[in-house]
Every structure is written in structure tokens, then in C-alpha cells.
């Protein structure tokens with residue numbers, strides 16, 4: 001048995017995974033990230049304990065704990081996680097001391113890419129790129145069947161490749177990043193601002209006059225119905241996602257690009273629209289053998305990935 005843990009900014013998902021890669025028990029806890037590192041670590045420990053007890057599994061039967069978190073992870077520490085407000089968190093040592101089970105830390109998007117590669121839609125490829133578009137954008141790279149971490153362990157920051165140096169401001173401090181163009185929070189923000197300035201239109205009906213509920217799926221739906229503001233905003237999303245894909249295929253020539261995350265899941269035809277842009281712009285040998293796939297494991301990809309990574 002192995003335990004996989006996905007520590008997100010709002011919730012922590014814990015799964016008990018058997019030798020065949022099946023999740024046989026689960027737990028969900030709210031993160032309450034404002035409490036800081038110590039209390040969250042203790043909630044994780046209590047969650048592990050509760051799940052094992054409920055499942056009638058002893059600690060000795062668990063060969064490993066894998067923990068995935070958003071942010072930069074190196075070996076035994078979570079160097080920096082903006083969602084969790086952690087810096088240099090010694091999670092590996094702390095979990096090992098209490099549970100006496102070997103613990104492994106990983107970035108959540110690397111884990112999701114790995115999980116989709118081993119158990120989901122990217123199976124079979126030796127060169128795989130994972131792109132996860134939620135509020136922001138994260139990426140994972142697998143070359144020759146191994147996760148590529150780079151020299152400092154922080155490779156795969158696909159969200160912060162620059163697509164337009166004069167473009168929108170990004171939360172990373174730079175401008176014109178892929179994330180600033182296609183990240184859900186940024187895209188929603190652009191439409192919300194126009195609504196706050198008094199814009200109405202098809203989108204207003206789609207959200208029943210409740211801007212706080214606006215998400216990327218509404219913007220695509222409004223674009224498909226010809227809403228003026230959403231058409232301008234969404235066409236930009238399609239174009240820039242297509243350009244990001246083009247850059248990645250020209251640079252890396254992967255067999256599979258796997259796209260997941262809330263924005264991809266919530267959109268009806270974004271992947272196909274962006275594929276058109278990519279194919280028009282990319283060098284044709286770079287896309288000839290490419291499979292562009294939608295992730296299918298959802299949040300299970302992280303738990304499965306982090307339990308089986310090496």
C-alpha cells in the first residue's frame with residue numbers, strides 16, 4: 001500500500017493506493033491555509049491516521065507516502081508555496097518522524113503529469129508535456145520516460161513562458177506570460193472588469209446577473225453565442241493557447257501533450273480551437289506524430305502520480 005496526498009490551497013485530498021494503482025480509500029480535509037504550516041501538517045497527520053484506522057491498515061503495511069503541493073519543491077522541503085504561504089517547510093522530515101514511513105515530496109503538476117502518463121491519457125508516450133490550466137497554469141515535462149526537473153528542481157514552469165513581452169501583467173512579476181493570457185483567474189478578471197463598468201450582453205444572462213459566479217466556461221459559452229466582450233477575450237485565449245502549444249511542439253517534439261485543469265474541463269471546444277492555431281503555425285514535422293489529449297483522471301492524477309514517482 002502507498003499513501004498519496006494532494007495539498008491544495010483550499011483542500012487536502014488523501015488517498016490509499018494499492019499495488020495495482022487503485023485508490024481504495026479517500027479522505028478530504030479543508031486546508032485552512034491561513035493557519036500556517038504547523039497546524040496544516042498536523043491535520044495531514046491526523047488525516048493519515050484516521051484513514052488507516054478506518055481502513056484497518058497498519059502503518060507497517062504502507063511502504064511510502066507521497067505528498068504533492070503547489071509550488072517549488074526540492075527533495076526534503078517545500079521551498080516556496082504561494083497558495084499555502086509556506087517557505088522552506090520541512091514536511092518530509094516531519095511526516096517521517098511521526099509516521100516512520102518513507103516520505104516523498106513533489107510539485108503537484110509534476111505529479112499530475114506523471115499520473116496521467118502512467119494511468120491516464122498519456123500512456124505509452126516517452127516524451128510527454130502536461131499543461132494544467134486552472135486559476136493559473138502549471139506544467140510538467142517527461143523526457144525519455146523520466147520526469148525532467150532541471151538543475152534546481154524547478155523545471156516545467158510553462159505558465160511563465162513569455163508570449164508577448166508587452167502583454168498583460170502576470171502575478172509572477174513579469175508581463176505577457178502564457179498564464180496572464182490563458183489562466184482562468186486572469187481571463188475571468190478581464191470580463192468581470194467590463195461587467196463592473198456596466199457591460200451587459202449574453203454573458204449577463206448566462207450568469208443570471210451574478211458576476212461572482214463567472215468562470216471560463218461561461219465566457220466560452222457566451223463567445224459561442226456571439227457576446228461581444230467574451231468573443232474578444234476568448235479569441236485571445238484560443239490564439240495564445242495555440243501559440244503556447246506551437247512553441248512547445250517546435251521546441252520539444254513530444255508524442256503527447258496532455259491538457260487538464262478547471263479551464264480545460266469547463267470548456268467545450270477550447271482544445272480543438274487551439275489545436276487549429278497550433279497546427280497552422282507549427283513546423284509540420286513537429287506535429288506529425290503528436291497526440292493532443294484532454295486529461296481524464298482529474299484530481300486522482302496527483303494522488304496516483306505522487307505515489308508511484310521515482
Ligand SMILES: [Zn+2]
Nearest residue numbers: 160170172177
Ligand atoms: Zn508569469
